[in-house]
Amino acid sequence: MKRGKKYQDALKSFDKSKQYDPAEAVxxxxxxxxxxxxxxxxxxxxxxxDGRHADQQIRGAVVLPHGTGKTxxxxxxxxxxxxxxxxxxxADYVGAEELIPKIQNDGWLDFDVVVATPDMMSVVGxxxxxxGPKGLMPNPKAGTVTMDVTKAINDIKAGKIEYRLDxxxxxxxxxGKASFSEADLADNFQSLMDAIVKARPSTLKGTYLKNITLTSTMGPGVRVNAASFGL
Structure with a gap:
């Protein structure tokens, strides 16, 4: 794939083979x-x-201290x-069974996160x-199946993100966004990594985090030293 001049110039600004500390990478x-x-x-x-094993699945959520920069x-x-x-x-939209045909038949997907009370999961199912394929199914581990809908909505609006294995x-x-300060991006990155380090499956043998790459939408990836996070 041919890359533009800006991308090529960006590649020259750092050492691709080096693993950087988080602050440098940011x-x-x-x-x-x-x-x-x-x-x-x-x-x-x-x-x-190995996500094929249930005891090695990683899924959770964390509230980024400075949000995601996205509505x-x-x-x-x-x-x-x-x-x-x-x-x-x-909440931007609230409903029950009446939303099924709108989503299923009309292809309505004008939302980013779905929250459900436990009694509604038979409907959502x-x-x-x-x-499911769009990663929008509510899940108790992510805090999106809950009776405390106020907390769930507040957390999501404040910058809660979900992480899981593909x-x-x-x-x-x-x-975050490129417009964030380096300090805010570093804080968000650290909060995410703290959560992922804690989520290490107890049954996993060998290396947990093999490779960490930080990148922007259009820019090249910069490798981050996993040892920075105590691993």
Whole structure:
């Protein structure tokens, strides 16, 4: 794949073979995020886990101290008092069974996170084939299946992100925007890594974090030293 001049220039600004401390990596990635839009800063973590085994699955959520820089649209599946609570807490959309055909048949997906009260999971489960592949299914581990819809909505709006293994056992997570200060990006990155280090499966033998790369939407990836996080 042919890369543009900006990308090639960015590659020359650091050593691709070197593993940098988090603060250095953040500074390099931020400096090289020169697109005309506010690029997202992302972390890609290659793990030594085997997600085919249930005891090596990694899934959780963490609230980034400085948010994600993105306005998140929240859909809540709830009824009665819990639906009223969700509306009062600032949910963008609230509903129940009536949303099934809208999502299933009309392809409506104008939301970024789905929260559900436990009693609504039988309804949400019918949307598994639509929401599952897009990573939108509510999950207790991520705090999106809960009776405390106010806390769930507040956390999500404040910058809560979900992390989990993909099919290649890699975790892909945004930690902010290029417009953030280096200090705020570093704080967000550290908070994410603290959560992922704690999530290490007890059954895992060998290396947990094989490779950590920090990158911007349009820029090259910078390798981060896993030892910085006590590993």
């Amino acid at each position: 500074a390099i990635v931020k400096k090289n995020a020169t697109a005309k839009f506010d690029e997202t800063i992302e972390v890609h973590i290659r793990t030594g886990c 998140v649209r929240v859909l809540v599946f709830a009824k009665g008092a819990k639906a009223d609570e969700a509306k009062a807490a600032g 019918r949307l598994g084939r639509v929401l 099919k290649a056992n890699i975790i892909h997570v945004p930690v």
